[in-house]
Amino acid sequence: MKKSLGALPAVFPMPVLMIGTYDENGKVDVMNAAWGMISDMDQITLFLGGDRKTVSNMHKTGAFTVALADHAHMKEADFFGIASGNKMEDKFERTGLTAVKSERVNAPVIEEFPLTMECEFVEEVNSETLHCYVGKIVNVLADEAVLDETGKVRPSKLNAILFDQFRNGYYTIGERVGKAWNAGAGLYKGEE
Amino acid sequence: MKKSLGALPAVFPMPVLMIGTYDENGKVDVMNAAWGMISDMDQITLFLGGDRKTVSNMHKTGAFTVALADHAHMKEADFFGIASGNKMEDKFERTGLTAVKSERVNAPVIEEFPLTMECEFVEEVNSETLHCYVGKIVNVLADEAVLDETGKVRPSKLNAILFDQFRNGYYTIGERVGKAWNAGAGLYKGEE
Numbered sequence: 001m002k003k004s005l006g007a008l009p010a011v012f013p014m015p016v017l018m019i020g021t022y023d024e025n026g027k028v029d030v031m032n033a034a035w036g037m038i039s040d041m042d043q044i045t046l047f048l049g050g051d052r053k054t055v056s057n058m059h060k061t062g063a064f065t066v067a068l069a070d071h072a073h074m075k076e077a078d079f080f081g082i083a084s085g086n087k088m089e090d091k092f093e094r095t096g097l098t099a100v101k102s103e104r105v106n107a108p109v110i111e112e113f114p115l116t117m118e119c120e121f122v123e124e125v126n127s128e129t130l131h132c133y134v135g136k137i138v139n140v141l142a143d144e145a146v147l148d149e150t151g152k153v154r155p156s157k158l159n160a161i162l163f164d165q166f167r168n169g170y171y172t173i174g175e176r177v178g179k180a181w182n183a184g185a186g187l188y189k190g191e192e
Numbered sequence: 193m194k195k196s197l198g199a200l201p202a203v204f205p206m207p208v209l210m211i212g213t214y215d216e217n218g219k220v221d222v223m224n225a226a227w228g229m230i231s232d233m234d235q236i237t238l239f240l241g242g243d244r245k246t247v248s249n250m251h252k253t254g255a256f257t258v259a260l261a262d263h264a265h266m267k268e269a270d271f272f273g274i275a276s277g278n279k280m281e282d283k284f285e286r287t288g289l290t291a292v293k294s295e296r297v298n299a300p301v302i303e304e305f306p307l308t309m310e311c312e313f314v315e316e317v318n319s320e321t322l323h324c325y326v327g328k329i330v331n332v333l334a335d336e337a338v339l340d341e342t343g344k345v346r347p348s349k350l351n352a353i354l355f356d357q358f359r360n361g362y363y364t365i366g367e368r369v370g371k372a373w374n375a376g377a378g379l380y381k382g383e384e
Contacts (some may be wrong), residue, residue: 079376
């Protein structure tokens with residue numbers, strides 16, 4: 001039996017993205033955003049509402065970083081979603097996290113997060129229905145500890161958290177249960 | 193020590209979205225897409241490349257549905273990502289899944305998936321850098337079994353899977369480890 005719940009933002013899971021920017025004085029801001037996704041092989045699109053410090057920063061610097069929040073830094077990641085860089089002067093400083101300037105774009109890399117996309121801010125899109133910010137991913141930085149012997153990211157080492165917008169929860173990642181473009185191969189070949 | 197991996201689609205986790213459409217004859221197609229996200233409280237945006245049956249269908253019908261793939265139907269979900277509706281005549285039929293017409297939009301609801309967004313297709317956006325499809329979520333249908341006593345979706349009941357694009361894996365959801373806009377409240381109040 002299916003129930004109607006009305007119009008809800010019901011994508012699940014969502015990532016916990018840490019958007020890092022500098023203001024015109026080189027001051028670091030980080031915000032927490034779940035509404036962002038890869039939009040091409042080297043592109044990420046962010047759906048950010050309201051009067052964000054992040055947005056004014058990326059317009060000034062032409063850049064941002066996107067890191068994945070991990071379980072060890074859930075407290076800081078959540079705080080970045082509660083506090084506003086427009087209102088709290090020491091927002092980044094009070095987390096005690098460490099920012100270094102990206103070598104490729106004019107945006108900060110937060111050392112403590114395990115993986116960071118370094119992005120050029122390429123376009124603000126305002127169509128009839130859509131409002132979003134597009135970034136070109138120029139490089140991905142990852143802690144050596146999250147890579148396997150071939151240099152690929154191993155999700156089980158990331159300890160990334162995910163966001164549940166139904167009940168505002170953070171979850172860890174569970175077990176690997178299948179291989180994509182393989183789990184359904186039997187159906188494809190007509191064997192099942 | 194951080195390593196540079198080059199430009200990669202490094203959002204993690206990604207959802208496993210099942211996009212359901214009808215063609216002009218009422219024939220069901222379902223595709224598997226990871227690159228989709230909520231873009232407003234009642235809006236979802238899909239980043240779909242190539243010559244998709246889904247795209248020609250949504251242009252004809254003005255509608256699509258987006259369901260969340262669950263672990264029990266991982267095989268079918270993955271198959272929808274391998275097979276092309278343009279090339280395989282019996283793509284949907286060979287899964288044995290059941291489609292019923294949405295009461296709200298001209299698109300199919302796949303009975304076996306636990307949660308489905310019923311969407312009007314409102315815009316194809318082609319900006320200088322971005323190419324995407326925007327849907328207005330008019331309603332969410334969920335199996336009673338995944339709701340709690342207040343009628344909210346309980347993620348632990350969904351058994352949704354997530355996609356890992358680093359290594360093309362499917363994962364289950366882990367443990368709830370925190371509450372959003374709460375886990376970082378101590379930092380906000382200056383208690384930590």
